[in-house]
Structure formats: structure tokens, C-alpha cells
Amino acid sequence: xxxxxxxxxxxxxxxxxxxxxxxxxxxxxxxxxxxxxxxxxxxxxxxxxxxxxxxxxxxxxxxxxxxxxxxxxxxxxxxxxxxxxxxxxxxxxxxxxxxxxxxxxxxxxxxxxxxxxxxxxxxxxxxxxx
Numbered sequence: 001x002x003x004x005x006x007x008x009x010x011x012x013x014x015x016x017x018x019x020x021x022x023x024x025x026x027x028x029x030x031x032x033x034x035x036x037x038x039x040x041x042x043x044x045x046x047x048x049x050x051x052x053x054x055x056x057x058x059x060x061x062x063x064x065x066x067x068x069x070x071x072x073x074x075x076x077x078x079x080x081x082x083x084x085x086x087x088x089x090x091x092x093x094x095x096x097x098x099x100x101x102x103x104x105x106x107x108x109x110x111x112x113x114x115x116x117x118x119x120x121x122x123x124x125x126x127x128x129x130x
């Protein structure tokens with residue numbers, strides 16, 4: 001090496017990585033990790049426990065049962081028909097079955113059965129009963 005090379009290497013130090021930029025990068029990575037953890041925690045907090053799901057399904061079925069009983073009373077008052085009693089009677093029985101399924105831990109089956117059954121009851125009322 002010549003003296004000019006030695007002077008240049010001594011005089012111009014190798015630029016060190018910016019400590020502030022490295023700290024900011026680490027802080028950003030940590031912040032993103034915290035956001036991901038918070039998001040996962042929030043999602044877990046929003047899910048219902050099995051017990052809460054059963055209670056919710058029982059409450060919805062009970063409300064459906066009361067609504068079907070009220071509609072049955074109104075429909076019988078306007079026109080008494082065996083078909084009206086049959087459709088809404090089956091809907092009431094369906095709500096009771098869903099309550100029992102929910103009490104026994106079969107909430108998904110109960111949910112599908114309740115949704116399909118109530119849609120079928122309303123559809124048959126609309127199609128079959130004049």
C-alpha cells in the first residue's frame with residue numbers, strides 16, 4: 001500500500017449503519033408483531049365459548065317459539081284452517097327440538113335446523129295458505 005492509500009483509509013472511515021434507522025426498523029417490526037398479537041387476541045375474544053353459543057341458541061329458539069305462537073294465534077283468528085295449525089305447529093315443535101339440541105351441545109345442527117325450518121315454515125305459509 002502506498003501512503004496515499006493508507007491516508008485515505010484512515011481519513012475516510014467506513015460509514016457505520018445508522019443506529020437511529022436500525023432502532024426505528026426494530027421498533028417497526030416489534031410494533032407490527034404487537035398489532036398481529038392484538039388482532040389475534042381480539043379475534044379470540046370475539047368468539048363465543050360453547051356455553052355461550054348454547055345459551056344464545058336457546059334464547060333464539062325461545063324467541064322464535066314465541067313469535068310462531070303469536071303468528072299462529074293471529075292466523076287462526078283470521079282464518080281457521082288445519083293447514084295453518086299444521087305449519088305453525090310444526091314450527092313450534094321445531095323450535096323445541098332446537099332448544100333440546102342446544103342443551104345437549106349440538107348447536108351447529110340446531111342452527112341449521114332452525115334456519116331451514118323457519119324458512120320452510122314461512123315459505124309454506126306464503127305458498128300453501130291462501
